Amino acid sequence: MGLTQPIATTRSAAGMDTGKLALWWIIGSEIVIFGGLLMCYIMHRIFHGHWAAEAAHTNVVCGALNTFVLLTSSLFIVLAHQAAEQKNRIKTFTYIWLTIGGGLTFLAIKSYEWTIEIMHGYTMGKSLFWSFYYTAAGLHGLHVIGGLAVMAWISFDVLKGKYFNRVELIGLYWHFVDIVWIFLFPLLYIAK
């Protein structure tokens, strides 16, 4: 028997596509990964008062700008999903690439920010605060890069009129990446 559609889109579990359910499970596991890292950071932060002095050297403008960029890219991907539900290939493709543009802008700002910090001697090995800073922001950055790669792949399928349902899945993932940053921003940049 030949399969013309991936199995994840042709069967359902718990009343939804298998692919979508799997994506929710990925997000669930990511909650524990990022949550564990952030809770560890919070506990150390509470018991190391002098971390506030270290946090004073993070760049709030870059952090705020990146929050704006990610929130905007979240808007674009939800509009892409809406266009995908209408099977509008060009509109979906355009919104996906606007989202990718947002992700690339985020990475560019992050690269600039890290370059300045490293040039001033705030490296990963300087202190435990900076170690947490680079680990948390770096892990988040890797998720951004992974999301962008998958998004680009999906965009070309959509352009061919295939797998519109995947736009929703990558959208859910992207919103989660946005939520992680929403918590990283006050923890690493605002709380001085």
Add this chain to the structure above:
Amino acid sequence: MSSESHSPIYYVKIWALLLVLLIISIIGPEFGIRWVTMVTAFGIAFVKAYIVGAYFMHLKSEKRIITYMLLGMVALLLVFVAGTMVDIMSSKGSGWERLRLDKTIPADDHHDDEPH
């Protein structure tokens, strides 16, 4: 989930609300008042996360089991945190041994964040 019942303007309004909350979360801590910082920076982060989850991820209209699964993961996380918190919160006690002796650091102040 279904986003077709909403117009793009609906999502743009939610995005605008998120930006307003972002501005408040930046301005609030500038006052230097601890509780204001806690509410504006961290309280608003939870509100923003809720808005993104409920309206952009459509959790409000998603099957209940997904919300329960995600809350279950948060509960699991809190169990892990509770288990390790006891260790992180302590720097002395019957089971503690200070491996790196540094006379300049008070015994009850664990400045263990210098490079190792």
